[in-house]
Amino acid sequence: MTAMPAPAHTDALTGAAKFSVRDLDFYYGxxxxxxxxxxxxxxxxxxxxxxxxxxxxSTFLRCLNRMNDLIPGTRIDGTITLDGEDIYGPGVDxxxxxxxxxxxxxxxxxxxxxxxxxxxxxxxxxxxxxxAQLDEIVEQALVxxxxxxxxxxIMGRGGLTLSxxxxxxxxxxxxxxxxxxxxxxxxxxxxxxxxxxxxxxDLMADLKSSVTIIIVTHNMQQAARVSDETAFFLxxxxxxxxxxxxxxxxxxxxxxxxxxxxxxxxxxxxG
Amino acid sequence: xxxTYRNELKAIKAEVVDIGRLVIEMTxxxxxxxxEGDVDLAERVIxxxxxxxxxxxxxxxxxIETIATQFPVGxxxxxxxxxxxxxxxxxxxxxxxxNISKATRRTAARxxxxxxxxxxxxxxxxxxxxxxxxxxxxxxxxxxxxYKLKEMDEPIDHLFKQFFRELSxxxxxxxxxxxxxxxxxSRYLERIADHAVDIGERLVYMVTGEFxxxxxxxxxxxxxxxx
Numbered sequence: 001m002t003a004m005p006a007p008a009h010t011d012a013l014t015g016a017a018k019f020s021v022r023d024l025d026f027y028y029g030x031x032x033x034x035x036x037x038x039x040x041x042x043x044x045x046x047x048x049x050x051x052x053x054x055x056x057x058s059t060f061l062r063c064l065n066r067m068n069d070l071i072p073g074t075r076i077d078g079t080i081t082l083d084g085e086d087i088y089g090p091g092v093d094x095x096x097x098x099x100x101x102x103x104x105x106x107x108x109x110x111x112x113x114x115x116x117x118x119x120x121x122x123x124x125x126x127x128x129x130x131x132a133q134l135d136e137i138v139e140q141a142l143v144x145x146x147x148x149x150x151x152x153x154i155m156g157r158g159g160l161t162l163s164x165x166x167x168x169x170x171x172x173x174x175x176x177x178x179x180x181x182x183x184x185x186x187x188x189x190x191x192x193x194x195x196x197x198x199x200x201x202d203l204m205a206d207l208k209s210s211v212t213i214i215i216v217t218h219n220m221q222q223a224a225r226v227s228d229e230t231a232f233f234l235x236x237x238x239x240x241x242x243x244x245x246x247x248x249x250x251x252x253x254x255x256x257x258x259x260x261x262x263x264x265x266x267x268x269x270x271g
Numbered sequence: 272x273x274x275t276y277r278n279e280l281k282a283i284k285a286e287v288v289d290i291g292r293l294v295i296e297m298t299x300x301x302x303x304x305x306x307e308g309d310v311d312l313a314e315r316v317i318x319x320x321x322x323x324x325x326x327x328x329x330x331x332x333x334x335i336e337t338i339a340t341q342f343p344v345g346x347x348x349x350x351x352x353x354x355x356x357x358x359x360x361x362x363x364x365x366x367x368x369x370n371i372s373k374a375t376r377r378t379a380a381r382x383x384x385x386x387x388x389x390x391x392x393x394x395x396x397x398x399x400x401x402x403x404x405x406x407x408x409x410x411x412x413x414x415x416x417x418y419k420l421k422e423m424d425e426p427i428d429h430l431f432k433q434f435f436r437e438l439s440x441x442x443x444x445x446x447x448x449x450x451x452x453x454x455x456x457s458r459y460l461e462r463i464a465d466h467a468v469d470i471g472e473r474l475v476y477m478v479t480g481e482f483x484x485x486x487x488x489x490x491x492x493x494x495x496x497x498x
Contacts, residue, residue, distance in 0.1 A: 221342055254344040256480025263345040268273040 018043040018182060018212040019064060024078035025241070026056075026063060028071070033059050035241035037078070039231060046204055046213040048227035048250065050220060052271035055233040056242030057216045061184050064214065065101035066094045082182070099126075102175035106187040108167035110159030110174070115151050118159040118170055122178035137177050145173035146203040165196020172203065176211075183207065185215040189222060201226050220266055224254045232262045276341045280350060283337065286330050287354050287361070291406045293323055294364045298402060298463055301371035302395030305378065305456055306388050313375035316368055323365040327358050334358075346477075353477035357409070360466040360473075367459040367466075374456040383449045386437055394430040394457055398464045401427070405467040412478050417471035421485040424464045431461045 017040035024037040034056045041047050049057040059068065066087060068074045080087050087097055099122070110118050119138040128134055138155075142148040147169040151162070159170050168188060175183060185204075189197040204213055204226050217223050223230055230253040235242035246253065246262040257263045265271050297316050304313035334351050337343065343351050401423045408416040434450075434457045441447050468485055475483045 220344070224344065255348055257345055267343070267345045267347045268276070 015042045015045060017041065018082065020079075020081045020084075022079045024060075024063065024076060024080060026059060026068070026076050027074065029073040032241040034063075035243055037244050039244055039247055041212065041214060042229065043212050044208055044210070045228040046208050046215065046226050048223035048230045049214065049216045049233060050218075050223050050230060050265075051233035051242070051245075052235075052265065053218075054242075055235050057231075057233045058186050059242075060233065061186055061214060061216050064182070064184060065098045065103055067098070067103065069094055099178050100180055101182040101184060102178070102180035104168070104171055104175060104183065104185040104188045106190045108164060108171050108191070110162070110167050110170050112158065112160055114156050115159050115162070115170060116155040119173045119177045121174060126178065138173075141173040141177040142170075144176050144203065144207060145169045146199045146206075147173055163193070163196070165192040165199065168192050168196060168200060169203070172200070176207075180211060182212045182214065185213065187216055187218065190218065197222075220254075224250060230254070232257075232259075232265060234261055234265070236261075273341075276337070279333075279337055279341075280343075280347060283330065283333055283354060284350070286326070286333075287357055288406065288410055290323065290326055290330065290358065290361050291402075291409065293319070293326075294361050294368070295399070295402045295406065297323070297365055297368035298371075298460075299395070299399055301368040301375070302391065302398070302460065304372055304375040305453075306392050306395070308375065308379035308382070310375060310379045313372035313379075316372040320365050320369045324362065327362040327365075330358055331355065349477050349480060353473045356473050357470050360470050364463045364466045367463050370459045371456045374452045374459075377452045378449055381449065383446065383453065384437070387434075387450060387453045390430055390434055390437070391453060391457060391460075394427055394460050397423070397427045397430070398460050398467075401464045401467045405470050408471060408474055412474070414475060414478055417474045418485070420468045420471035424468050427461050427464045431457050 019039075019041040021037055021039045021041075024034060025032065026034040026037075037060060049061060051057050062068045063076060063080060064082075064087075068076075076088065082097075082101065086092070111121060113121075116138055119141050120134050123134060123137050128137070139148060139152075142151060147166060150166060151157075151170075159167065162170060168191075172183075172188075189200055192200070201222065204215070207213060208228075215223070215226065227250045229248065230250045231247040232245045232253065233242050234245045246257055246259045248258070253262065254266060257266065297319055300312055301316045303309065304316065334355055338351060341347075401420060404416055404423060405420055407413065408420070434454045438447070438450050438454055441450055472483055472485055475481060
């Protein structure tokens with residue numbers, strides 16, 4: 001394998017790196033899925049991962065909270081640090097990592113329990129029993145998830161009775177209740193109605209002052225609207241690993257990207 | 272991918288080229304009308320400006336609709352944004368050709384000093400060259416040619432200064448009035464070329480994403496005697 005050229009990097013934002021990824025390669029068994037990924041994800045910013053289907057963006061996202069560990073036969077080369085600490089280092093508890101680095105999926109997946117219990121689930125797991133304290137955590141998480149006003153009078157109702165968009169915000173509240181540092185969102189708006197999309201996008205803007213957000217999206221307008229920085233991934237040829245092609249300020253990526261492949265993708269010439 | 276959108280962008284660009292040809296024609300005809308005292312030709316230029324105005328407005332509407340419905344980004348966005356500017360410059364160049372044609376109305380009744388005709392003819396030829404080069408640079412995205420526009424514009428500014436020197440030599444009241452119209456026409460020609468230089472700057476942005484101001488470009492008054 002020849003050394004990968006550094007991805008074209010447009011004027012980056014200044015600010016501390018939350019995640020620092022260096023020379024990351026990822027394998028599903030024999031299949032080499034990602035190669036040479038080097039990127040700094042900035043703290044308190046929204047970073048979007050874009051690229052055609054199969055470009056490895058979700059795979060990379062799942063490396064960031066070791067979600068891929070759950071798939072047998074996967075392995076990584078290279079390093080990923082969170083606040084300077086190697087997340088694949090010895091002594092790192094993946095469960096604790098996943099509390100710090102929460103994840104939202106495409107399909108909302110509330111637990112079959114009440115709205116209240118969904119949000120209180122994590123804090124309870126971490127040993128919080130005090131009712132008043134739980135009430136406060138639940139309310140705050142629902143407020144931050146832009147859902148409180150809609151559910152405050154129906155907290156005992158089942159989470160699955162909510163609309164799809166509300167369920168997604170409930171899942172966000174459930175993650176926020178355990179005070180994560182980072183929120184990984186994998187296509188969070190693909191399965192929800194436009195009004196809820198707007199609410200999720202609004203809450204991302206509100207949350208980024210306290211949480212670092214990484215969003216994988218197929219919707220380029222969404223990436224352009226919500227993110228501060230954008231990373232473009234591409235698998236150039238079938239069977240070869242995907243790469244990070246370009247990473248930079250979102251405004252620049254969507255007006256004057258440096259790499260021709262980025263420009264061809266964002267202007268809809270392929271993908 | 273995105274066939275309809277791609278075709279629309281191509282069609283918009285083609286219309287800007289067509290409008291550019293119309294503007295070149297109007298500029299040439301207005302200059303000829305002035306030199307030959309051809310009031311009919313001048314009137315035709317003035318009438319053509321209505322067509323130019325309506326075409327530039329229609330084109331602007333088309334571009335706004337494309338932006339609203341297709342969310343252009345990257346080079347498509349730079350193209351549309353630049354075409355918007357270029358379209359506006361074209362419209363103004365047409366207005367200046369109309370002004371030259373109005374100078375024909377004022378000057379055609381009598382014949383003035385021979386030098387004046389020679390100067391306008393020379394200036395008109397230089398402006399024509401700049402406009403042709405501008406349109407070619409645009410059609411072929413030839414940035415090297417775009418960068419040359421400023422250099423090609425310089426002698427046009429010098430000729431305009433020459434007009435002022437000629438004006439200062441005159442004594443006769445009536446002649447001064449006649450020559451003043453010619454000086455104004457020369458000024459309009461010089462401004463038309465400045466718009467072409469500015470379009471050249473836009474081309475650089477359109478192709479590279481970098482904003483550049485050509486030295487002494489449009490908006491710089493160093494080419495005029497009042498500076």
